Amino acid sequence: MNYMPGTASLIQDIDKKHLVLLRDGRTLIGYLRSIDQFANLVLHQTVERIHVGKKYGDIPRGIFVVRGENVVLLGEIDLEKESDTPLQQVSIEEILEEQRVKQQAKQESEKLKVQALKERGLSVPRADTLDEY
């Protein structure tokens, strides 16, 4: 097996279904249509998949052009095993709601943590100063 240097190795993955993890944590699934030397990607029939616990939801996104620097992970999806998942698909609304609840819970716990630390005279770097969306 030989491979091409750099993003040229992606050429053989073109027109296959891929999962792309972005820097901001989003997960996209779509057909890889085009690439360039910066690993800028063109995804076709893209869905954005949101996972919360054992549930997931897909939001159709159409064509997605991803700037290469935002790609964290890229992998082909095995269509044989695609449906073979213990996860349960739910509607978009539901998953968004779940996501919201989860984020809220996370915020709450963060707040509590900060509070507890403050009482002990400690401080933590605020999470929102970090690069999160």
Next chain:
Amino acid sequence: MFRYPSLEDCPLDEDEDAFQALGEEDEDIDQFNDDTFGAGAVDDDWQEAHERLAELEDKAGSGREPDGPVGNDGDVLGDPEDALAERLTRLVIDSELEDPAIMQAVHTREPPQQPGGLNSSIWDSSAVLRRIRGPLLAQEMPSVSVLDYALPQRPPQARDEERDPSERALPRRSSSPIIGSPPVRAVPIGTPPKQAAIPNFNQQILCPKPVHIRATMQQRYPAPYGERMSPNQLCNVPNSSLLGHPFPHSVSPVLTHLQRAQLLGGAQVKLLPAGRMSPSQFARVSGLVGSPLPSVNPKLLQGRVGQMMSPAGGFRAFFGAPPAPPPSQLPHPPGPGSHLQNLRSPQMFRPDTTHLHPQHRRLLHQRQQQNRNQHRSLNGSGGDRGGHRSSHQEQIRKDPYANLMLQREKDWVSKIQMMQLQSTDPYLDDYYYQNYFQKLEKLAAAEEVHGDGPKKERTKLITPQVAKLEHTYKPVQFEGSLGKLTVSSVNNPRKMIDAVVTSRSEDDETKEKQVRDKRRQTLVTIEKTYSLLLDVEDYERRYLLSLEGERPALMGERKQKICDIYDNLRGKAPGQDRLSDDHFMQIMCIRKGKRLVARILPFLAPEQAADVLMATARNLPFLIKKDAQDEVLPCLLRPFSHVLYHLPLGTVTSLVQQLTNLPQSAAAPTNLHLTAVLQNKFGLSLLYLVLSRGEELQSSDTNTELMQDNQWTELMLMATRELLRIPQGALAKPVSIPSNLISLFSRYVDQQKLNLLETKLHLVQGIR
């Protein structure tokens, strides 16, 4: 250069003349472009492109002439058409990066065969082009080029009404977040109104100056387009997947290349902000441009391409009166940005719909649910979709969007990636990868030898094999111009710092050295010797790479360098016969110096190496004392043993003599020298090595000179005596014990003493 007989009065001709006059400078300009943007950056012949543009304009102008429709007067356009086709062919053949290495690497992969004769490789092979061109141009459609023929018979025009209703319904990204916001039709601030932008795309963007419009495609080819979709619509087709059409059935399964190209043309604009546009894409866009597309006005091309390829517009403006205002002066500068806005994918919407009115949200949700269901059922139900690998393959084959990225573009990406790996000296440019790879290969080889476990197929990086040629840079000079036009380029970046290596005269250095303390001087010597050593180590590689004829010279250089190293090591000043160990000892007192000596030894000539070994043996107690902290002396053992292997008995004898400081003067009660040696790990190991080598010579070579033999025997007797005298506790642990030591000692001592020695040595072995 060709002329248009019927267009003599065309004002453009002046321009043509200007180009002719400047013909000889074209080469310079090409060179200039190459130097400034790098080879291949502007691979398209700007001049050619420009001529084609001008030509198109001519035709556009002639289309309005009363003589007759352009489509029919083949005799007028026949010639230029041929020339154009020829150029087009050349353009197609032209590969932007002509590097043989890259081409080789790239061409190892066969371009996938595509169905359809006409469609198969308009862009790939000129032969096909010619084949098609022949009959087409000769008979049925004298003035219509292949590209015309291959074009979908419908102008690129998207009707909003025809588009997917789902697009309209879905909220756009920039839609107002106010609850109960007006339906999505509301035009967001900052983006051009959609309604106006899309239908006018043709007029405003494709044809900024309506005066020059020829009869549109629609008028010229009134053929019904029935179910076929325009390229623009094709662009939008992906969006319709929302409605559940994975691939529209109305589209013929294989897009023609032109459709695809146009599709891409649209998509490229979207790509633009995400990265640089590739030259091949330029080439293709301009290729399209160059063809006499009836519905595409040259102005557009100038606008579109001119902005990307500034030389086209820029030089024109520079060389003569431009026939049309530069794109920037057009009423609607069709910059990439505006394209982007116009083509913005309409289905973009926010992930969170919480800002929407609850009812709206419900509606949206319902619709999406519906969409998904349809989507699923169309894809063979979400459950068992693509149950087999083969079906996946089939799916790919059925996929009308497959191969959207042309082979040419794929090649371009591989080429550009390959270019980065090109190097004349990979060892120098990419040292760590080279070493890592060597290690990997060694590992693989070892695994193969052992043959254990299943053979793992290792992936190998494909690298260009041919070294690139040196690019000599000559600044472009235009006659009569003042000063230099170019000072820097990609290949010759501007020199920011003018760092000059000033080498001071030897006198200064020696004077300074006298002032400095000795240690620093030694450090300098070590560093100098190290760089010499690295050079020498490189010679092996260079020797392998060099041509047959250069090798003797290389060998000579190498020899000289080794001599220099030796002189550095021994501190031999010119004209000084007697060597003192002082300098060498200074080096050997420094850790780096010791390691240096260990690395140098294999390169030295036997006598030089022996000399180093001797000096070490002579001063071993001192070195041992100095080495107490570093403990790096043992690293010298291996090179020393290699040196020993080549030494004759005489030298070995004197070595033992030096090492044991025998025969010592009777006055001294104890042999301090020997005690020190025996008490040190390195010292004892070295002694063992030397003794072992002596024994080897003795046993293998029976007819040695009597003198030497006697000397050796005498020495051995004394040494054995010393060994016996030394208390066992004073013996250090040697690194290794040569196996033939017992037989050695058995020659010189009686059985009882031999046993004693044996227990001593065995004990030592046991402890180890």
